[in-house]
Amino acid sequence: MPHLTLSHFLVVSALLFGFGVLAVVTRRNAVAVLMGIELILNAANLNLVAFGRYVAGGISGQVFGLFVIVLAAAEAAVGLAIILAIYQMVRNIDTSQATTLKE
Amino acid sequence: MPSDYIAVTLVILVGTVVALQFWALAKFVGERRPSAAKDIAYEAGSDPVGDPRGRFPVRFYPLAILFVVFDIEAAFLYPWAVDFRELSCAGPLRAGICATGISLLGFGAALAFLVVLLVALVYAWRKGVIGWE
Amino acid sequence: MTITQFNIASASWFRPELALTAGILLLFLLDVLVRKQSRYRVAVLTVAALACVGVAAALLAFQPVESRAMFNGMIASDPFATFWKWLFLGAAALTVLIAARSDEFPSPRIGVFYALLLSVVLGMFLMATSLDLLMLYLAIEMVSLPSYAIAGYKPGDRRAAEASLKYVIYGGVASGIMLFGLSYIYGLVGSTNLTALGVRLESLAAPASAGGQLGLRVALMVAVIFVLCGIGYKIAAVPWHMWCPDVYEGAPTPFVAFLSVGPKAAGFALAVRVFYSFLASGGGPEGFARGLADVPWPAVVGVLSAVTMTLGNLSALHQNNLKRLLAYSSISHAGYALMGLAAASQLGVQSVMIYMLVYLVMNLGAFLAVIAIAQATGSETIADCNGLSRRHPLLAVTFAVFLFSLTGLPPLAGFVGKWYLFVAVLSHYAGDGGAWYVTLAVIAALNTAISLYYYVRIIRAMFIEAPAGELVVRPRVSYQIMLGTFSAALLLFGVWWNPLIEWTQASLTFLTRG
Numbered sequence: 152m153p154h155l156t157l158s159h160f161l162v163v164s165a166l167l168f169g170f171g172v173l174a175v176v177t178r179r180n181a182v183a184v185l186m187g188i189e190l191i192l193n194a195a196n197l198n199l200v201a202f203g204r205y206v207a208g209g210i211s212g213q214v215f216g217l218f219v220i221v222l223a224a225a226e227a228a229v230g231l232a233i234i235l236a237i238y239q240m241v242r243n244i245d246t247s248q249a250t251t252l253k254e
Numbered sequence: 255m256p257s258d259y260i261a262v263t264l265v266i267l268v269g270t271v272v273a274l275q276f277w278a279l280a281k282f283v284g285e286r287r288p289s290a291a292k293d294i295a296y297e298a299g300s301d302p303v304g305d306p307r308g309r310f311p312v313r314f315y316p317l318a319i320l321f322v323v324f325d326i327e328a329a330f331l332y333p334w335a336v337d338f339r340e341l342s343c344a345g346p347l348r349a350g351i352c353a354t355g356i357s358l359l360g361f362g363a364a365l366a367f368l369v370v371l372l373v374a375l376v377y378a379w380r381k382g383v384i385g386w387e
Numbered sequence: 388m389t390i391t392q393f394n395i396a397s398a399s400w401f402r403p404e405l406a407l408t409a410g411i412l413l414l415f416l417l418d419v420l421v422r423k424q425s426r427y428r429v430a431v432l433t434v435a436a437l438a439c440v441g442v443a444a445a446l447l448a449f450q451p452v453e454s455r456a457m458f459n460g461m462i463a464s465d466p467f468a469t470f471w472k473w474l475f476l477g478a479a480a481l482t483v484l485i486a487a488r489s490d491e492f493p494s495p496r497i498g499v500f501y502a503l504l505l506s507v508v509l510g511m512f513l514m515a516t517s518l519d520l521l522m523l524y525l526a527i528e529m530v531s532l533p534s535y536a537i538a539g540y541k542p543g544d545r546r547a548a549e550a551s552l553k554y555v556i557y558g559g560v561a562s563g564i565m566l567f568g569l570s571y572i573y574g575l576v577g578s579t580n581l582t583a584l585g586v587r588l589e590s591l592a593a594p595a596s597a598g599g600q601l602g603l604r605v606a607l608m609v610a611v612i613f614v615l616c617g618i619g620y621k622i623a624a625v626p627w628h629m630w631c632p633d634v635y636e637g638a639p640t641p642f643v644a645f646l647s648v649g650p651k652a653a654g655f656a657l658a659v660r661v662f663y664s665f666l667a668s669g670g671g672p673e674g675f676a677r678g679l680a681d682v683p684w685p686a687v688v689g690v691l692s693a694v695t696m697t698l699g700n701l702s703a704l705h706q707n708n709l710k711r712l713l714a715y716s717s718i719s720h721a722g723y724a725l726m727g728l729a730a731a732s733q734l735g736v737q738s739v740m741i742y743m744l745v746y747l748v749m750n751l752g753a754f755l756a757v758i759a760i761a762q763a764t765g766s767e768t769i770a771d772c773n774g775l776s777r778r779h780p781l782l783a784v785t786f787a788v789f790l791f792s793l794t795g796l797p798p799l800a801g802f803v804g805k806w807y808l809f810v811a812v813l814s815h816y817a818g819d820g821g822a823w824y825v826t827l828a829v830i831a832a833l834n835t836a837i838s839l840y841y842y843v844r845i846i847r848a849m850f851i852e853a854p855a856g857e858l859v860v861r862p863r864v865s866y867q868i869m870l871g872t873f874s875a876a877l878l879l880f881g882v883w884w885n886p887l888i889e890w891t892q893a894s895l896t897f898l899t900r901g
Contacts, residue, residue, distance in 0.1 A: 172560075175556075185559070188556075188559040191567060194567060195570040196570075198570035199573060202570065202574035202577070206577045207577040212573065215573070217332075218521060218525060219524075219566065220326065220329060225528075225532055226528070226559055226562075228319045228320075228323045230535075230559065231315070232316070232536075233548065235319075240543065340391070343391075359391055373412045373415055373416060376416065376419065377415045380420075381419065
């Protein structure tokens with residue numbers, strides 16, 4: 152069984168990023184889109200920690216990661232609160248239905 | 255080292271085999287006498303009330319969101335705790351011992367952080383997010 | 388000096404930000420402590436918000452002006468940052484004054500608006516000063532998160548809820564992609580500090596002729612494009628502009644007025660610092676022009692600029708809703724200001740600063756006029772302007788001044804702003820790629836002509852169309868004063884622009900290398 156190298160982490164994070172973008176582009180459910188955004192953030196986080204371990208050394212990558220975790224939670228909280236507000240108003244969180252604003 | 259993972263693989267294999275074995279024994283050897291009492295969810299307990307897939311009151315959601323935010327803020331206290339000795343020393347630490355006297359910076363920084371959280375908590379509380387009614 | 392002592396020393400250059408933080412906390416507390424039924428509620432909260440801005444401004448004024456890196460190289464204090472801070476505080480104070488007399492903020496909910504607004508201002512301060520990838524990302528999110536909440540501020544309004552949903556999704560994706568790009572840059576260089584980045588990227592991204600590796604250059608290029616995505620979203624440049632018209636239409640108008648000038652200006656401040664420190668091999672605007680990783684970045688920015696202004700203007704042509712029209716107009720103005728970045732020179736940076744300063748006054752003024760019209764008519768379409776010159780001459784004339792200034796006609800300050808952008812771009816006409824710069828200037832000139840068409844549509848409605856029915860238009864007194872002051876300022880600085888030049892000239896020093 153080979154050692155884990157930086158490329159293993161980079162491949163996983165690139166996949167996570169791809170899935171995240173895919174979820175954002177294809178899913179209509181607003182909660183699923185938010186989950187896609189979380190995937191993107193976690194992909195970046197994996198990169199940061201892996202680079203911190205293999206390239207930079209020190210703790211700057213981990214500290215960056217810590218801040219991103221907290222920001223991801225804050226963003227999810229704001230996003231969910233907005234989705235909740237919409238749901239209470241229109242009983243639907245399908246983003247393709249959000250078309251009141253048009254040219 | 256690859257050899258480090260052999261033990262892990264063994265545990266997984268043994269666990270799977272044991273689980274499968276008990277399932278197979280019960281399936282092929284055991285006797286079955288179905289009855290109405292055995293089909294309910296908690297055979298020896300109280301009768302289930304309501305549908306588990308039913309909706310939660312929407313009041314849970316603001317509370318849950320609030321919990322996520324406050325919960326994750328605690329993450330910031332870990333690096334602070336690790337560095338607390340260094341932050342509390344007015345001069346440089348020598349071999350973990352502070353010879354120059356105590357600085358309140360470490361304590362004050364965390365206190366300021368917690369005050370910010372406290373204001374947020376007071377705000378949420380007064381806005382009625384925390385209480386049920 | 389230990390890091391601890393360094394941080395304590397840094398705090399004395401961080402007083403305006405600390406004052407803002409204290410003010411935000413105070414406003415949140417006041418919001419729940421002042422009784423909802425109190426007659427003085429709006430007054431108390433407005434005074435508190437203005438006091439907070441005032442204290443921050445006073446601390447900023449008494450702060451020694453010198454260039455230094457603070458908090459272990461996380462943020463900078465330099466004349467460049469101070470210029471933007473003044474601009475942000477000005478925008479915040481004017482927005483508070485506008486919001487206090489607006490119908491869109493019911494008194495029980497105005498406190499939280501002020502608190503969130505000041506949080507955005509704090510985030511913009513950090514955007515203009517960040518010297519570190521981590522700080523840069525945190526600052527952008529600090530601006531974005533409260534903005535999402537304010538966009539969906541109107542209770543029970545479906546349009547507002549939709550606007551904030553779109554905002555949070557576009558914003559989340561853009562900042563996520565930017566973060567992914569930042570993580571690669573961190574990996575390529577091994578540091579998050581912009582200062583270190585500039586030095587190390589140079590050797591890393593050497594062209595093939597100097598023995599550089601193709602793989603590294605490609606990775607770096609992708610990462611920088613991802614980062615551009617986040618910045619482009621913040622300044623609403625094409626192709627990251629899709630959120631802009633919807634959010635502008637759905638969000639409360641006083642906040643839209645702020646959004647169209649504040650975060651956009653902060654985005655430009657951040658872009659200048661990022662482009663001219665780590666994208667510049669050799670540091671400074673001139674280094675940016677030489678390009679990194681074999682990519683002519685100024686040309687990339689120039690193309691973005693041309694596309695942004697053209698698409699913004701063409702989309703604005705057939706808008707009937709004033710807020711949507713101004714949204715597309717603000718997209719095209721981001722395109723004009725990008726010309727200054729594409730010029731990649733000291734003059735270019737200075738022209739962006741002048742333009743953002745002038746744009747602040749004229750765009751806030753235009754939105755204020757829209758608010759005053761909407762208060763009288765209940766909606767905000769071009770048809771609502773019909774016959775405005777007969778109903779309220781002051782409102783009609785000042786609105787016309789703002790629109791002509793946005794077009795860039797002399798003798799208004801908008802002309803001065805645009806003039807310097809053109810000068811910055813055209814000063815390259817004899818150098819390398821001079822033809823491209825001339826093309827960019829021609830496109831910008833054509834766009835100015837296009838924009839005249841839709842601005843004049845509004846002016847035509849106000850001065851030529853007959854008013855529909857009897858309607859009394861009487862803007863609030865504070866609005867009339869502000870409308871008058873804004874137009875007077877635009878006229879004054881349209882003929883006497885020396886102070887603008889001197890101030891921006893003096894603010895041109897910024898830390899690219901700590």
